[in-house]
Amino acid sequence: MLDTLKEYGIKATFFVIYRDGEAEKALYKRIVEEGHTIGIHTASHNYNKIYASVEAYLADFQKVSAQVESVTGVKPEIFRFPGGSVNVYNKAIYKQLIAEMTRRGYVYYDWNSSTGDASGGSISVSDIVSYSLSTGQYDKKILLCHDGPGHQNTAEALPDIIEGLMEQDYSFAALDNSVAPICFGY
Secondary structure, three states: OHHHHHHHOOOOEEEEEOOOOHHHHHHHHHHHHOOOEEEEEEOOOOHHHHOOOHHHHHHHHHHHHHHHHHHHOOOOOEEOOOOOOOOOOOOOOHHHHHHHHHHOOOEEOOOOEEOOOOOOOOOOHHHHHHHHHHOOOOOOOOEEOOOOOOOHHHHHHHHHHHHHHHHOOOOOOOOOOOOOOOOOOO
8 A cells, every 4th residue: 555655646644553563663664754644543453452441442542652653753643443433332431532532632533435445355446446436525535444464455446546536636635633533423
């Protein structure tokens, strides 16, 4: 995905999970060095564990945030809740989570468009492109995509997604804490 983004001259946002291998650390560095925004997704990506309590979420968040800052020298200021800001796993604590993360100075982003690739490799390249281009016209579109193992079809679809969104008169930019977020209603 990074190679494709570079080819098109596009900056994007990567909400990362905790990985301690050298290859992953090099990837975090590359994201930052190439001018993309790096944000936090989660350390464990275990919904039952992270949404067990506000404290559990904060501990999970801190683990990956500290790692990203240590590896890249950049303190992440934005994040994406696993499953979105309001979901069946965090329904008992999402208001407290949002309040605490906002109090700590972080901005969270949901999405209003999706590639449909959350399930991984079971979705075809053509379906990924179709979902990405047909999920509505918005003044600002935040497209949810996944990368990494099991998401090769998303990487293959990326050029067609970019070109299709350009034909729909969208421009591209990485998110940062100055961009008004798309947030699910609650």
